[in-house]
Amino acid sequence: MAQATRRPQLELSLLLLVLLLGTAHEVHSLEGKKALSLRNSLWDQLTSTPNCFSQKSIQKNGATILEIVHQAHCSGKTVNWNQKQQKRLILDDARVRTLQHHIKNANSNDIKDVAKTQLPLTSGVHLQTLNYIVTMELGGRNMSVILDTGSDLTWVQCQPCTVCYSQQDPLFNPSASPSYKSILCNSSTCQSLEYATGNSGVCRPRTPICNYFVSYGDGSYTRGELGVEHLNLGATPLDNFVFGCGRNNKGLFGGASGLMGLGRSSLSMASQTSNLFGGVFSYCLPSAEVAESGSLAFGGDFSVYKNNTPISYTAMIPNPQLPTFYFLNLTGISVGGAAIQSLSFGKAGILIDSGTVISRLPPSMYRALKEAFLMKFTGYPPAPGFSILDTCFNLSAYQEVEIPTIDMHFDGDANLKADVNGIFYFAKTDASQVCLALASLTYEDEIGIIGNYQQKNQRVVYDTMGSKLGFAGETCSFV
Ligand SMILES: *[C@@H]1O[C@H](CO)[C@@H](O)[C@H](O)[C@H]1NC(C)=O
Ligand SMILES: *[C@@H]1O[C@H](CO)[C@@H](O)[C@H](O)[C@H]1NC(C)=O
Ligand SMILES: *[C@@H]1O[C@H](CO)[C@@H](O)[C@H](O)[C@H]1NC(C)=O
Ligand SMILES: *[C@@H]1O[C@H](CO)[C@@H](O)[C@H](O)[C@H]1NC(C)=O
Secondary structure, eight states: OGGGGOOSOOOOOBBOOOOTTOOEEEEEEETTEEEEEEOSGGGGGGGOOOOTTOOBEEEETTEEEEEEEEGGGTSOOOOOHHHHHHHHHHHHHHHHHHHHHHHHHHHTTOHHHHHHOOOOOOTTOOOOSOOEEEEEEETTEEEEEEEETTOOOOEEEBSSOSBOOOOSSOOBOGGGOTTOEEOBTTSHHHHTHHHHHSSOOEEOTTOOBEEEEEEOSSSOEEEEEEEEEEEEETTEEEEEEEEEEEEEEESOGGGOSEEEEOSSSTTSHHHHTHHHHTTEEEEEBOOTTTOSOEEEEEEOOOSBOGGGOBOEEEEEEOOTTOTTOEEEOEEEEEETTEEOSSOOOOTTOEEEOSSOOSEEEOHHHHHHHHHHHHHHSOSOOEEOOBTTBOOEEOOTTOSEEEEEOEEEEETTTEEEEOOGGGTEEESSTTSSSEEESEEEOSSTTSOOEEOGGGGBTEEEEEETTTTEEEEEEOOOOOO
């Protein structure tokens, strides 16, 4: 229906995406190879502090578009690059292990166990893998929130707060907002919490208010009451938006006010805005060097995208036990333009997650990919492994290297062609330890994950009602 593309004025706050690891840029491409320039000047950007909490939003082709900012640029602190990279991978590993526990327990059909599956919390750990920040207006206040396709509940820190991390925006104060209402324990919304968060709503004696708890697997969590409030995504209003009013929150969250949950279940942003946007959202996570802005778009017509680049779609694999997550059917991987032969693919599919940094593959698949990569990336001095990454090189003597392309193929002819910035991870700024940015899972029966590193410079379209997901290469920019 052509009319469906004319939606009300939907403007989302935009996101400035400043990519943390934009060390490389694509110079030109040959068949099966991409040239990567290794320059040091980019590292200067790492200590710059743009105003990452300024909000932009536009409306275009029926979509409401928010600018994305990378939280690494919001701290304004000079950090030890190598340590930061190391810590990031440790947290990434914790997230992946928690995801695997969830999946394993869900598949064993014991829903009760899903709720209890948490790794031991590590103190002092902050949520740093969810790098991308957008701004929304909740109860008449602008709130910068981290976006996460691996969870459903949107939440912000709330007054009065028992434990809150420091944030840039003032805390949300529900008692100062006439449009705020608490959700009661006996409501169906409270009952849907278990499905959406893995933890059922908690009701305390003497108050009928529904309390929630969400844990993110790297030690970060939020706890508080469930409420409804008036939400504006850009100029598009939405009444009775269900969110978490967080009173006990742990994690740094990049100074953001909370998190926007973009998972699949009924409480997620996509589900709650489905009558406005048809359950469609998309993002482009840019590399700092190519562009400093990315975008999160709600709605819009994605049968074709910019410059007539077709979006290639693949069906989402339903998994009733894991309603939050997006599973895809990975059918092949090519390295340097040639398909890796005799890979075996599990029935469960591969998970796509904006909050995991490095993609993970089952051990046999990872080994085959690594071998294929090493066959085509020869003659470079090796370097020691770095955290979860075991294939590293000392490239400090080179100005530019040609790296084999990595393409993932999905059922239905969809392809994700990893951007040149998503293939190597720079442990050191002088390029003396540059690692293949993919990692092996521990066990063959664990579920592969497509992380945000390999999603850079792609338009990734989530059509939650059509139950399909699409990719198209795009050089991210906000406008
Ligand atoms: C939120 O930010 C936008 C853009 O900076 C601004 O136009 C709008 O007035 C702000 N809203 C509030 C409630 O401050
Ligand atoms: C829920 O409980 C409140 C009082 O605590 C009551 O007024 C309301 O009718 C109940 N709703 C349902 C659906 O049972
Ligand atoms: C990396 O290579 C450079 C140039 O070949 C060399 O000088 C340096 O010592 C090497 N660094 C490490 C950590 O091996
Ligand atoms: C994945 O795709 C392959 C090839 O099209 C197909 O044979 C298989 O049944 C699909 N698996 C699932 C779980 O949809």
